Amino acid sequence: MRKIRMGMVGGGQGAFIGGVHRMAAALDGQIELVCGAFSSNAKRSKASGKELYLPSNRVYKNYEEMIKKEKALPEGERMDFVSIVTPNHVHYGPAKMALENGFHVVCDKPLCFDMREAKTLQKLVKKTGLIFALTHNYTGYPMVKQAKEMIKKGKLGKIRKIVVEYPQGWLSTHLEATDQKQAAWRTDPKRSGAAGSMGDIGTHAENLAEYITGLQITELCADLSIFVKGRLLDDDGNVLLRFDNGAKGVLHASQISAGEENDLNIRIYGEKGGLQWRQMEPNTLVVKWLDKPMEVLRTGVGNLYSAAQEATRIPAGHPEGYLEAFANIYKNVAHCIQARIAGKKPKAVYTDYPTVDDGVRGMQFVKKVVESSKKGARWVKI
């Protein structure tokens, strides 16, 4: 067996998420970065490639060139998959082209710009049979996987209520008016899509709730707001939810919750008990019961489900964080690609990563919250 070879689209100097993807891919020693088109600016792409110690002939001026030239390389050398870490409006192009040319894809979320693009990609993945992973990275945390298993096994009984929150405060001011790159594209309808905070982080909340509970949102009522003067997309949204099993829920996501860092968290209540998980203290899962003391599950302690154990690298009390959870997606993708190369089925535990279907679901969520809000926060079916 050998390391899996990654080509990257986007993630040049100054980008935040590109570095995250590279660290996540590198962590477990299963993947090596072999090429990239790091910027729409060819010069900046070259400079970025050099900083990453890539040979200059594997640093391309754009993704089209990269995919074309890599495809022409011999099997023993060319990249195995493309990692797409560009702003939302530049997901579709490289994803489509990669799939059409036989490359697996890891793509940052949200999947793409709109539902039309999303559906096309979904079909293409189905048709090609290629691996397509979407980095809804928060589902990579061990205790999220533990929570999912607990609910699947009925430990909490039938689920009744779900509260999922994603407050951030970093867009409390008109940051996009400065030259802050992260703020600029996320608040620009041409690059971000129909929604601002709802697309950027609301989709993570939606994905987390559906991933853990195994339920689907069937109706929602969304009240989106723009609080910062001059902003073009929602920077806050409050959403009521109804799920397919009759459960009710609340989802709110915000980038003007002043002083909040990145406090994605979820509480889920069933007939027999409830659980709580917070991304900012991710190694802890609090489980509350009707008639006995609260339990605090911790990564590495006691008898967790194998899904959680497989997603943990080091012993209890040695905190793993965001990059490790992110790396769990890359690790699973690498194992799945290795299995393909070896002509084998991957271990079931490695197939647990978000897919193009989760991406379509997210795009639908974005569409529906925007639609509901535009109607004056009326209920819409999803």
Next chain:
Amino acid sequence: MRKIRMGMVGGGQGAFIGGVHRMAAALDGQIELVCGAFSSNAKRSKASGKELYLPSNRVYKNYEEMIKKEKALPEGERMDFVSIVTPNHVHYGPAKMALENGFHVVCDKPLCFDMREAKTLQKLVKKTGLIFALTHNYTGYPMVKQAKEMIKKGKLGKIRKIVVEYPQGWLSTHLEATDQKQAAWRTDPKRSGAAGSMGDIGTHAENLAEYITGLQITELCADLSIFVKGRLLDDDGNVLLRFDNGAKGVLHASQISAGEENDLNIRIYGEKGGLQWRQMEPNTLVVKWLDKPMEVLRTGVGNLYSAAQEATRIPAGHPEGYLEAFANIYKNVAHCIQARIAGKKPKAVYTDYPTVDDGVRGMQFVKKVVESSKKGARWVKI
């Protein structure tokens, strides 16, 4: 000056909230219990009075007798105010009669059974000029008062978003089918009123949000549920809020959030910062800022506003809790009655207790969430 004399309606053996009111009234040594009509059952009333060391001639068989006979006593002996701690449907009767006979009132929340009763009481308080305090006790906590002052002084800037939650889990099962007294009346539309959890605890959440922010809810969209089979009133509700200054909010209250104790909490975000308070750890107020480290304010530490200081009895690190916050209402009422006796104006800090107007507001909230929910969770103005 002398101790203020309290007569109690309700709160006989087996009641929970009656004991709370008595402890709260006793704590500061300003109030003495002198008489009571502790139960609609005359025999149980007598037995309760005996346990409380009251002379038997001051233990009455019902509130009508109590108010009538106490009124006939000489001024140096008769009660100064009535404390009403009965189920919701028995607030109106004694409150009205007490006011009509010149007695001040402390009344448990919600104010009464419906808006018609509420309006009558409001008029009567206005007309008589008597003191009427409603035990929205959570506003009695020092750090709640600190939060209110901070916002009033503009420390957080204009308020944008409010999240207020009140999850409990104790009604996760059909408890009212057993002989649990607390569950029985709270889930009975004839005794509780139009709402279940929304009346019992949702009104606390509404009151807390409006008290701290000084804002008023102008529109709401409520999705109430009955999760437990056989139950007659809502045991869970999710509400979107809009406030009079343009702020948005989420309020959810639940008695089927399995495993939750009594986790009333609030987060408020303004243009400059945010704050967070949790009733279950009430001596702490977390304040988050856009551009500097989070601060953790604690009762007794540093230079808190006088409203918070006056509401604190003991030094930092000696936790005060629910009863102390409750007692702050009684303490303030006692001081106000003493001021009246002395023919003086009370100190401004003592006039900070919830009034009949807060009660009317709460009844309106109950009416509107029920109305909204019945329409299929549509927006209604309040």
Next chain:
Amino acid sequence: MRKIRMGMVGGGQGAFIGGVHRMAAALDGQIELVCGAFSSNAKRSKASGKELYLPSNRVYKNYEEMIKKEKALPEGERMDFVSIVTPNHVHYGPAKMALENGFHVVCDKPLCFDMREAKTLQKLVKKTGLIFALTHNYTGYPMVKQAKEMIKKGKLGKIRKIVVEYPQGWLSTHLEATDQKQAAWRTDPKRSGAAGSMGDIGTHAENLAEYITGLQITELCADLSIFVKGRLLDDDGNVLLRFDNGAKGVLHASQISAGEENDLNIRIYGEKGGLQWRQMEPNTLVVKWLDKPMEVLRTGVGNLYSAAQEATRIPAGHPEGYLEAFANIYKNVAHCIQARIAGKKPKAVYTDYPTVDDGVRGMQFVKKVVESSKKGARWVKI
């Protein structure tokens, strides 16, 4: 039955602990304050008594007068017990005289000034058979009692290690040089005794450790320090402990741990598990196990031992604090005195309060830490 009548020595205007004792005594409606000698200054005593709504003939100019005159009152009127809330050097006098005249005693800690006094009081209590409660109030918390029961029942297995801490920061500066009354007497060897912080708070730590574990310290090695220039007694101390069952421990208490409030806390480890309790969040008891998830026990939740349940007044999630724990001592004393009046044995649960023996133990601890430290922090037997 009737309320139990309390006379108070000390606790006049400006005192902190006097008010605490009065609130604690009042909370449960079992005790009434009937008389007092509130200050060594007769005029201030009178003024204090008036503020407390006492008739002027029951406000005495000193404790000698109080005990003498109260004794002369008829049984149906005179006080039942004396509550002593003076600085350490004025515990012995009133305690001795009260016992000699047939009054039960509740006394603030530490018991007295030195071992000689302590032994005399111990003998006197034994001889008279009167009730003598020492307000080591931290053992009044429900979760402390729960912890004690768990260990007694062997849930943690044999105890191996105990870490008990009591950091405060309020004496980080030379506060006694200002007119701060609390600081002045606590740092004065003539009023406080042989130790400063070790007597004031170290004894609480020692008492808590021995109370919960049921073990006794047999040897200690103490390194006491005076960090603030000009101070006369230790303001910090670190102590190694050895217990009678072979367990080892660490105790440190400090009043110069800048920024700390009143963070008494304890961790106890046995062969099977460990537990942790913090006074500043007293309704929580964390229990950790070798091979299963950590449990968080909470007052009012699940099936706690009756010792914990009896010490709790209100349902789960309604935090009780310092005053409630303090009140548990008074409540138990009141029940025990009532039982005596009725000629009955009190319920076993009511006999759980700290006694003169705990006081003697505390004085011994003070003596030994000072002795060890003076020898250059050498081990001494206790």
Next chain:
Amino acid sequence: MRKIRMGMVGGGQGAFIGGVHRMAAALDGQIELVCGAFSSNAKRSKASGKELYLPSNRVYKNYEEMIKKEKALPEGERMDFVSIVTPNHVHYGPAKMALENGFHVVCDKPLCFDMREAKTLQKLVKKTGLIFALTHNYTGYPMVKQAKEMIKKGKLGKIRKIVVEYPQGWLSTHLEATDQKQAAWRTDPKRSGAAGSMGDIGTHAENLAEYITGLQITELCADLSIFVKGRLLDDDGNVLLRFDNGAKGVLHASQISAGEENDLNIRIYGEKGGLQWRQMEPNTLVVKWLDKPMEVLRTGVGNLYSAAQEATRIPAGHPEGYLEAFANIYKNVAHCIQARIAGKKPKAVYTDYPTVDDGVRGMQFVKKVVESSKKGARWVKI
């Protein structure tokens, strides 16, 4: 510039810390693993190398072969440094040989087996001028660096008291009697050295305290214990400390604190304030002040010192953990080696990693705690 090339000694299949070192080295894309002698068993070494995708000619049967053969390779190919991740008794051999042959070293802690070895290595590092980093990884956390800077800049005033703790529970049973590899060598005097828990984790605590405060322990009094029957080395130890500026301290480390994971934590109190850091929630630094609210500093929030900022990879609220802190040592070493290759001085911030001198200090600490304890827990100078 190019990636720095690492050769590894130890860390074959089944080892825990080897994987940690590899992930830490890989994370930032600055280092590549090029060769290794992963086990004293040549066959296991080969198998491990294969799993790590190394070419078989760079997988050696022991460290002697590795160093010799790598040295013979051309400069453009051979390893730049050796990473030593073997049990304690096999640090000295490869470290010495690596240094003697011109290779930089990263070595797991404690430095070696005894003081004699330690001194030899220290001299050798001095003589060769090579880079020698010791993985006292906990000093790699951003908030530890922030704390160090704060104290250096006098924010807390003169330091008075230090409490450093390292409780673990995993050796609560006689685990070494099973085939648990980690337990086996750590409890074996022939492989671990003079101390058990004190060497394994006590040295981390000692290092952390001295690193953050910039102070040195000058005297200590240690009470070490073996609680588990049949064990040969200490599994628990309580130590009183005195520092060179007059500060006092407590250090305790334990591997029988049942239920504890890996709870290294430190509290430091100065004249003006105190701070607290816990490894298990490492992105938080609590700072308490004499006269204003507690502040909670968080990685990525506000204006942290550059030492902390440089050690942080991702924005606030995206938790970084143990591996990231560990990686900060490797990252700094890589930058320093790159600077050497380039013939430049490294940026000052990159020179912040633990060195052989810290290692010598740790060995001294081990020697002295053992000496003190053997004397019956008497004070010894260090």
